[in-house]
Amino acid sequence: MIYMVGIGPGKREYMTLQAIEAIENCDVIVGYKTYISLIEDLIKDKEIIKNEMRQEIDRCRIAIDLSKKGKNVAVISGGDSGIYGMAGLVYELNTKEIEKQEIKVIQGVTSSISAAAVLGAPIMHDMCQISLSDLMTPWNVIEKRLKLASEADFVICIYNPRSKGRSDHLKKAFEIMAEFKGAETPVGIVKNSGRMNQEEYIVEFQKMNFELCDMSTMIIIGNKESYIDGNKIITPRGYSI
Amino acid sequence: MIYMVGIGPGKREYMTLQAIEAIENCDVIVGYKTYISLIEDLIKDKEIIKNEMRQEIDRCRIAIDLSKKGKNVAVISGGDSGIYGMAGLVYELNTKEIEKQEIKVIQGVTSSISAAAVLGAPIMHDMCQISLSDLMTPWNVIEKRLKLASEADFVICIYNPRSKGRSDHLKKAFEIMAEFKGAETPVGIVKNSGRMNQEEYIVEFQKMNFELCDMSTMIIIGNKESYIDGNKIITPRGYSI
Known part of the structure; x- marks a missing residue:
């Protein structure tokens, strides 16, 4: 299962309850290092995969592969995942998979x-x-x-x-x-x-x-x-x- | 002080932490009855002023008057208060006041x-x-x-x-x-x-x-x-x- 999590603009107070809960329930957190750094206190006990800007495709492929292995994965976007975020790319890559993964978009403030x-x-x-x-x-x-x-x-x-x-x-x-x-x-x-x-x-x-x-x-x-x-x-x- | 609170689409999980905190910190909750009904469990101990659709101007005037009396008032919008919500109207009415009230927009998911x-x-x-x-x-x-x-x-x-x-x-x-x-x-x-x-x-x-x-x-x-x-x-x- 892949959760596409929008963490809002940055400060904790602007996150939705659903985003916090999704992160808490995931085994692995995947994201661009800047966004990962904004939620570090929430993910202390998690496996974390962070990479650079312009590595979006790699990031989303990693999430799909982890989901195939039965992991619950949160892919982190700033703002809302569905607005210039990572939601579209994961859905696009998933269309090419034989073994489709379940994807859920977690709403955030853009x-x-x-x-x-x-x-x-x-x-x-x-x-x-x-x-x-x-x-x-x-x-x-x-x-x-x-x-x-x-x-x-x-x-x-x-x-x-x-x-x-x-x-x-x-x-x-x-x-x-x-x-x-x-x-x-x-x-x-x-x-x-x-x-x-x-x-x-x-x-x-x-x-x-x-x-x-x-x-x-x-x-x-x-x-x-x-x-x-x-x-x-x-x-x-x-x-x- | 007036908090323009966007409660998101409806279910609690889509609210921001800031919206929940703002409502908790206010003395009076003002809003359209449908939105008030979505947060009833959060406002049990509050003074509540709810009215009908198309009574937006009355609602915002009431909020300004209460703020003048020193109350902390939350004006509730569905979604985000700044997107087809109540934020603009309160700001507009406040420009006409001699004694300007402090207004803070609390972000929500539209x-x-x-x-x-x-x-x-x-x-x-x-x-x-x-x-x-x-x-x-x-x-x-x-x-x-x-x-x-x-x-x-x-x-x-x-x-x-x-x-x-x-x-x-x-x-x-x-x-x-x-x-x-x-x-x-x-x-x-x-x-x-x-x-x-x-x-x-x-x-x-x-x-x-x-x-x-x-x-x-x-x-x-x-x-x-x-x-x-x-x-x-x-x-x-x-x-x-």
Whole structure:
């Protein structure tokens, strides 16, 4: 049996009871070393298999092999396992197995929700989530989504905004969105949301600071009704008050 | 102090530790009666103010007034308070107060995440969330978002798909999406996700059954790469396997 466990943004308090229970009930814990380090106190008596970034396929194959041997395995994702996490890959690999393994997705709080809570209430209306990583998605697809999402006036949550290898992507993304997102649209930037070293910033779209952002940053761009009030972003739901 | 608490989809196991702690630490619990009934065992010793649907503004004003009197108040939302929940409204009302109240958003698992976990891994790539309720959003805005989101090939999560007063909206939404969503695109339907009476269905886009859906249903429509494997929907992230 394989449990795909989303541990939420990082601090214990944001985990679901189901995630804690699933980890407690497993024999083996498999995950990227950064996420493993966030739950070390929970897994002291467990077999732990941790590896590096970009070793996702190996990690999921190991989990399937262990499950075949009768082990209960927890594969750890940050946030929610079903949102840019490991759930899909395990299901994909399992389709190719003759001896299918049982898989259960354990729900967690994803980064957009965590960052939104820090920023006030920026995602109170229709929203979309876009990853700027073009490791596995052609950049022209990402550009098209940025353009159409802006035209649709969605609140836009940007995952994986900026790595060392692609420091210009975020600036390009803002140039595309600028066709429809006004200069004063609120933008929330949350680094390490829900972790010990969390930092948050609120700026206007035209004053976006790209240098603040890295791969551990969530960026939330408001819609036409969003506004800044003190140190919070509010996107009205539409109530007449 | 006002805690905007998202209790997740319903069952206790999907709540975050922070949500349970916030409720325990509050003097008064304010919420829509259906959500209050889901946490009754947690709030036995609390003052409880519950009211009907469409009384959201009253509910949030009551919370602000109680906070002014020095009470710790928890305002309960289903799912996450920041996603079509009560967080925005309390912040909006608080901007008009002379004596501003402190507000804290307590993160929860929203319905799209909960339904995705039931369906397998349908939201592994860029996605958007659209509410079909036109009580507070003009229908032409909703139509525009459905069209552009489909054109962008987002995985689309539909909130509030169908009420008695607007039984045709969902059918109209599917007609709009049909311009870009292929006939065989997987569609997941989860009623009462994460509650005792959960039901789930997976169909092809062309075989959508609108009668299955009500206001407690989450609908997830895949992207061009999504496929059905057994009783699960998988949206590939893009790994070469």
